[in-house]
Amino acid sequence: MLIQPRGIRLAEPLPLECGRTLDQVEIVYEVYGELNATRSNAILVCHGLTSNQHAAGRHRAEDPRPGWWDQAIGPGKPIDTERWCVIASNVLGGGASTGPASIDPASGQPYGPDFPIVTLADMVDAQARLLDALGIERLYAAIGGCLGGFQVLTWMSRHPQRLARAVVISATSRVAAYTIALWKVMREALALDPAWRDGRYQGQAPPERGFQLMSRIGALIWMEREALEQRCGNRLIGDADRLGYGFDPEFEVEALFEKVGRGDVTQLDPLALVYLMRAMDYFDLARGHCALADAFEGSPVPTLLVSYRSDWRYPPAEMEKIRLALEQRGWPVSHRTLDSAFGHGAFVYDSEGVGALMRSFLETSTT
Structure with a gap:
């Protein structure tokens, strides 16, 4: 599967949580599969800290390695591109999309460290603008692990009406002091x-x-x-x-x-x-609320939570707090804990277990 990255410039300036505004924002993304006539089969796959929009396939036949989640995305795979259209975007600030290496239109020079601090909310709002531009009103699912899991949780908090399902892997509701x-x-x-x-x-x-x-x-x-x-x-x-x-x-x-x-x-x-990294430092869904459950006030979204017993940085006990918060708000939610020697990286390097869970969850009716 040979894939080429695409780019789109957002039509309007993007206000940020830090108080600044980006007048020009380009989001780079890749697409695997085809949108159906009603544009109702789109799945947003959110990447982790050191990954990017290249989630599956190869850019060139001679590329030594495929995208970072090629084990899970493709024809007949857990996220089956014969059924669903997968969209993977590079996050705001992530390098390929507008970030510190981009040209500041005010100076004509790279932003460098003068680029504004961005948050998970900013990243997700930019993704929502991308979906607007693609004519996608509601996602069949949003899926992500690590930083990608933080993005999905933010989607669930800020834009639940645009999700039919959510899959959160190896994530917590806030980063720990250790991180x-x-x-x-x-x-x-x-x-x-x-x-x-x-x-x-x-x-x-x-x-x-x-x-x-x-x-x-x-x-x-x-x-x-x-x-x-x-x-x-x-x-x-x-x-x-x-x-x-x-x-x-x-x-x-x-x-x-x-x-x-x-x-x-x-x-x-x-x-x-x-x-x-700094965006992850600031991630705390409960900030500004009396309790974590208050972050999920929107329409309930069927949610699959996946953690790993060996992942001590994002342990199952922290994921269980998310399950309890969602249940308090009446969200249909399941938390599954898997075993793998790969710990935090298991969803990428040992994807068979989580792949089976995702396949079953994606094929289940939300009604």
Whole structure:
């Protein structure tokens, strides 16, 4: 399946939660499958923190890897593109869509760190504008994990009337203090690279070394201990039979982490990643309400919640709080907890379990 990204400029300026307004906004997206005559079969797939709009297929036949959720999206797959039209958009601030690398129409130069802070609400409002432009009044479903799950929860809170179903995977109703602290440490690692230039590196060499260090810190946190042990253990590189007694990489796990983040700086703008991290810092559905349930005051939407027992960053207990809040508002909701050694990344790297749940849920009548 060869796919080409598309772009659309929003017809009107976009007001942001921070109080500023973006006069020009372009949203980049990809489409898999065809809209039916009534435009009622559209599924919005929301991407995670380090992913983008390229969710399935390949841009070119020679591409080494398909989109990040190719296991789940396509003909005959859990999100069957012979039945549904899948839309995956790059979030506002995410790099391909309008973000810090975009040209500021007021100055004619890249925004850089002068780009306004965006929130999950801003991202979802931009997606709603995209659907308006595509003539889609109501989604058959919105689906997402991690940051994508935050987007779906925001859709459920801000635009429930535009959803027929919702699938939230590996997410919480707010980020934990631990995550905010982790993002801070990762940003500081990036800032140690002289090429960072306080985020004003546009047109120059990007901060590749700082980005690699930031990526390795994140990977060390995201990867489960059991999965890393099974993959590498204490094995020496190339099955060497003796120790080198030095500080050069000798263990397979060291060689593995030397590869983490290498070359990714060309695929993901480091400054855009910093903006997405900050958007996650600000995510808290209960803010401004007396209780979490008050965030879901709109029309009830049948919802599937999926968590993983090994995901200690977004644990099942936090997802259960969302289920209880939805039930208080009369929403039809089910919470399923799965097992996987991949932890937080299981919905991408071990998608068979969640794929079966999604397939069944999407085929169930909302009535």
